[in-house]
Amino acid sequence: xxxxxxxxxxxxxxxxxxxxxxxxxxxxxxxxxxxxxxxxxxxxxxxxxxxxxxxxxxxxxxxxxxxxxxxxxxxxxxxxxxxxxxxxxxxxxxxxxxxxxxxxxxxxxxxxxxxxxxxxxxxxxxxxxxxxxxxxxxxxxxxxxxxxxxxxxxxxxxxxxxxxxxxxxxxxxxxxxxxxxxxxxxxxxxxxxxxxxxxxxxxxxxxxxxxxxxxxxxxxxxxxxxxxxxxxxxxxxxxxxxxxxxxxxxxxxxxxxxxxxxxxxxxxxxxxxxxxxxxxxxxxxxxxxxxxxxxxxxxxxxxxxxxxxxxxx
Amino acid sequence: xxxxxxxxxxxxxxxxxxxxxxxxxxxxxxxxxxxxxxxxxxxxxxxxxxxxxxxxxxxxxxxxxxxxxxxxxxxxxxxxxxxxxxxxxxxxxxxxxxxxxxxxxxxxxxxxxxxxxxxxxxxxxxxxxxxxxxxxxxxxxxxxxxxxxxxxxxxxxxxxxxxxxxxxxxxxxxxxxxxxxxxxxxxxxxxxxxxxxxxxxxxxxxxxxxxxxxxxxxxxxxxxxxxxxxxxxxxxxxxxxxxxxxxxxxxxxxxxxxxxxxxxxxxxxxxxxxxxxxx
Numbered sequence: 072x073x074x075x076x077x078x079x080x081x082x083x084x085x086x087x088x089x090x091x092x093x094x095x096x097x098x099x100x101x102x103x104x105x106x107x108x109x110x111x112x113x114x115x116x117x118x119x120x121x122x123x124x125x126x127x128x129x130x131x132x133x134x135x136x137x138x139x140x141x142x143x144x145x146x147x148x149x150x151x152x153x154x155x156x157x158x159x160x161x162x163x164x165x166x167x168x169x170x171x172x173x174x175x176x177x178x179x180x181x182x183x184x185x186x187x188x189x190x191x192x193x194x195x196x197x198x199x200x201x202x203x204x205x206x207x208x209x210x211x212x213x214x215x216x217x218x219x220x221x222x223x224x225x226x227x228x229x230x231x232x233x234x235x236x237x238x239x240x241x242x243x244x245x246x247x248x249x250x251x252x253x254x255x256x257x258x259x260x261x262x263x264x265x266x267x268x269x270x271x272x273x274x275x276x277x278x279x280x281x282x283x284x285x286x287x288x289x290x291x292x293x294x295x296x297x298x299x300x301x302x303x304x305x306x307x308x309x310x311x312x313x314x315x316x317x318x319x320x321x322x323x324x325x326x327x328x329x330x331x332x333x334x335x336x337x338x339x340x341x342x343x344x345x346x347x348x349x350x351x352x353x354x355x356x357x358x359x360x361x362x363x364x365x366x367x368x369x370x371x372x373x374x375x376x377x378x379x380x381x382x383x384x
Numbered sequence: 385x386x387x388x389x390x391x392x393x394x395x396x397x398x399x400x401x402x403x404x405x406x407x408x409x410x411x412x413x414x415x416x417x418x419x420x421x422x423x424x425x426x427x428x429x430x431x432x433x434x435x436x437x438x439x440x441x442x443x444x445x446x447x448x449x450x451x452x453x454x455x456x457x458x459x460x461x462x463x464x465x466x467x468x469x470x471x472x473x474x475x476x477x478x479x480x481x482x483x484x485x486x487x488x489x490x491x492x493x494x495x496x497x498x499x500x501x502x503x504x505x506x507x508x509x510x511x512x513x514x515x516x517x518x519x520x521x522x523x524x525x526x527x528x529x530x531x532x533x534x535x536x537x538x539x540x541x542x543x544x545x546x547x548x549x550x551x552x553x554x555x556x557x558x559x560x561x562x563x564x565x566x567x568x569x570x571x572x573x574x575x576x577x578x579x580x581x582x583x584x585x586x587x588x589x590x591x592x593x594x595x596x597x598x599x600x601x602x603x604x605x606x607x608x609x610x611x612x613x614x615x616x617x618x619x620x621x622x623x624x625x626x627x628x629x630x631x632x633x634x635x636x637x638x639x640x641x642x643x644x645x646x647x648x649x650x651x652x653x654x655x656x657x658x659x660x661x662x663x
Contacts, residue, residue, distance in 0.1 A: 096567040097487035104480035104498070104542060111535045112501045115512035122511075180399050183388070191400060193649050195407050199656070200641040202596035204613045205634050208620060209410035212417060212627065220413060223430050259407060260656060267653040267661050305660045316505045319598045323617050337507045344511045345603060357508035368503040372496055375660035 116361075122354035129348035142355035152356065154331055155339040158246060162317060162335065166250045167310045171303065173254070174261025179291060181262065182269045192266065195259040203256065207323030210252040214238035214324075239325050242332045249333050252320050257313075261306050268302030269295070301378045308371040312364060336360060411638070418442065418631035425627045442636070445629040453619060453626070455633045458612035462637075465529045465601075465611060466594040472530065473537035474587050481545035482571045486554070495546070499658065502539035506599045509535065514603055524606045532600040537590040540658065544589070547659040548582030549575060588644055589655040595640060612637040 123142055127135035146152050177195070181188055198206065213221050222235025238248040272295065280294040318337040321327060327334040327342070334342075340360070344353035388396075417425065418441055419434040446455040484495045513532055514523075522528045556578070557570040565573065576583070598613040605614065616637065619630045645652070653661050 093561075093567055097483040097489045100479035100483035100568070100571070101489050101494070103476045104538060105494070107476055107534065107538060108498060108501050111513075111531060112504065112509070115509045115516070118512040118515070119508065177400075177403055180396050180403075183393075183396055184400070189649065191404065193646050194404060196645045196649065196652060197411055197638075197642055198407055199652075200592065200645040201411070201638045202598065202613050202641070204596075204598045204617055205414075205637055206410070208616050208630065208634055209414045211620060212413060212631070213410055218426055218428060218430055220409075220430050223428070227429075255407065255410065263653050264657060264661055302661055305657055309657055309660075312503055316507065318507065319613075322598070322602075323620070337505065340507045341510075341599070341603075344507075345514075350511065353511055357505070357511065360505045361508045364503055364505055365500065368500050371503075371660075372499065375658070378660055 119354045119357055119361075122351050123358050125351045127350040129350060135351070138351065142351050143359075145352060146355050146359060151331055151334070151339060152336075155334045155336045158333065159315060159317065159335045159337075161246065162250055162253065163311055163314045166253050167257075167307060167314055169250075169254045170258045170261050170310060171307055174258045174306075175265045175296075175299070175303065177258070177262040178265035178269060179295075181266055192263065195262060198256045199260045199263070201256075203319035204323050206252060206256045207320040210248075210255070210320075211239070211324060214248055216240070240329055242329050245325055245329060245333050249321060249324055252324060253314065253317065256320075257310060260310070261303075264302055264306035265299060268299045271302075272298050301374070304374055305371070305378050308367060308374065312367050312371070315360070315364060315367070411642075414631045414634050417627055418635045420628045420631075422626060422628060441626075441628040441632040444626075445632040446636075453629050453633060454610065454615060455612070455636060457610050458615040458633065459636060461526070461609050462595055462611040462613070464526055465533065465609075466591045468526065468530045469533040469537050469594045470587050470590045472534050473541040473590050474583065477538050477541035478545055478576065478583065479568075479571060481542045482549050482575055484542065485546045485549035486557070495542075498539045499543045500539075502536055502543070502658065504535065506536075510599060510603050513600075517604055523604055524608045526609055528604040529594075529600060529609060529611070532604060533594040533597055536597075537593060540593065541586050541590055544586045544655060544659050545579070545582060547654070547662075548579045548586070552578055585648060585651045585655065588648060589651075592641060592644055 122135075124137060124139055125135040126138045126141065181192060184191065213219050216222055216235060216237040219235075221238070225233050225235045236244055239245050276298070277290065277294065280290045316337050317335045318341065321333055321335055321338045325333040327338050331339075336356070337360075340353055340356045343349045343356065416432065416434060419437050420431060420441075421434070424431040424434055444451075445453040446459075448454050448457060480498075483489055484498075488495070509532075513528075517523045517528045517531075522531075552575060557574050560570045560574045561567065596613065597611075601609075601611045601614045605611070610618075612633065616630060616633055619625070619633070648655070
């Protein structure tokens with residue numbers, strides 16, 4: 072999409088009143104939206120910023136006290152925040168990585184189908200659409216160590232050789248169980264995105280590759296994947312931003328436990344704010360997350376312009 | 385495209401078949417569980433097909449407490465909050481989207497800022513919003529949830545609709561303006577009817593986002609307002625877990641999602657990537 076400058080609608084050069092209306096109507100049309108967004112985002116933002124420099128523990132009853140940058144110092148010295156950071160990092164790196172690889176592989180398979188494609192894709196997309204909390208509930212039943220279908224299936228397939236685990240209670244497994252739920256829910260999203268990219272690749276390109284002797288996996292690796300890269304990046308960025316905020320599934324599956332092995336940054340911030348009522352400290356953590364998300368969001372916004380201008384437009 | 389060898393096609397079918405089983409099993413399991421008695425849930429080996437498909441669990445789950453699980457309150461409250469936030473977002477967002485698409489007021493910066501509000505971590509806005517709502521005595525009311533959800537729906541609506549408006553050829557609106565219509569008239573009478581399908585798609589997406597929303601509902605409500613996403617985890621956390629009934633609430637909670645997954649498929653990629661990929 073070429074950058075377009077200035078009003079798109081031709082100005083009928085009749086009267087200066089008409090011109091003035093033309094200049095002001097667009098502003099009036101965005102004004103309510105901007106006002107609403109300012110009220111519900113900028114105010115909380117400034118309020119949070121102000122809270123980051125105070126110590127305000129609702130549990131003690133003391134009034135807020137100015138502490139400077141103490142809250143930020145505390146964040147970086149807090150092993151539990153480090154742990155939450157590590158867990159979130161794993162969920163982003165390994166979890167989103169798995170969604171990308173599995174989702175792309177599924178899209179390549181799905182792209183070979185003709186009539187059944189729409190139906191299969193629709194069914195695959197059901198996990199993407201349902202509420203994460205409900206997905207968490209479903210996996211709570213599946214992971215049930217005594218009566219759940221997963222441990223029964225393991226027992227059945229291995230004739231009892233592999234003992235099922237307490238998926239959500241075993242500290243070595245719980246984080247992976249949470250990750251598997253997220254991967255289950257969002258892999259089809261990557262499939263959807265990559266499939267859209269695949270359908271935008273002109274058929275002649277693939278035929279040309281075939282003529283040049285690239286066929287099957289080779290053609291996929293050297294011709295298709297490079298063309299898909301921008302679309303995949305957009306999909307990954309969307310998932311990175313969402314995973315960074317992961318809360319619902321954790322709340323429903325493990326509530327951060329056992330201990331704090333499945334605590335994500337969003338979950339730990341929630342605990343500090345709404346269980347321990349440490350308002351200044353919570354605000355400092357919230358602010359750090361805001362900064363990280365803003366950086367990723369900026370990358371996404373720049374990238375999305377390129378993708379819209381490129382193959383997926 | 386050339387037909388692939390039979391062996392390759394069989395492998396492909398096996399892979400896609402396995403994928404369908406994996407991705408649908410948890411949903412199907414919840415559906416089956418919603419018909420099970422407690423004895424059937426607590427049995428080993430697990431019962432796959434319940435003996436009876438009576439709606440007992442659904443009726444008990446939907447009735448209000450003390451004898452029911454309050455599912456009907458969840459349906460009511462989820463509907464009220466989702467529909468209201470959807471209406472506000474579309475009413476306020478559509479003119480803004482049109483203006484951004486055609487006139488770029490404030491340049492790229494303003495429209496980028498609008499979209500970036502969508503990416504706010506909810507947990508970061510939760511605390512200040514909580515304090516504001518407490519101050520205004522809005523906790524545990526629909527207003528708090530509608531306002532909080534609109535933070536995320538309004539920028540989404542603006543951004544997605546902006547894309548739909550940009551896809552429209554500008555000539556029709558130009559003609560209307562030359563004929564003496566105002567800019568707002570060109571929007572309301574020419575552009576808006578032409579993107580009506582886009583408006584419907586955008587509205588449905590915004591509905592689903594609120595319908596699925598959990599954190600704000602958890603933090604800003606207690607007993608007067610209880611959405612479906614709150615009721616399910618609160619029942620799992622209860623002292624006596626009636627899995628069949630909770631599953632029944634879960635099934636009711638995903639009905640709109642499943643319907644829209646099937647209906648919206650053509651637009652899903654656009655909605656879920658904030659318009660970045662058009663599909």
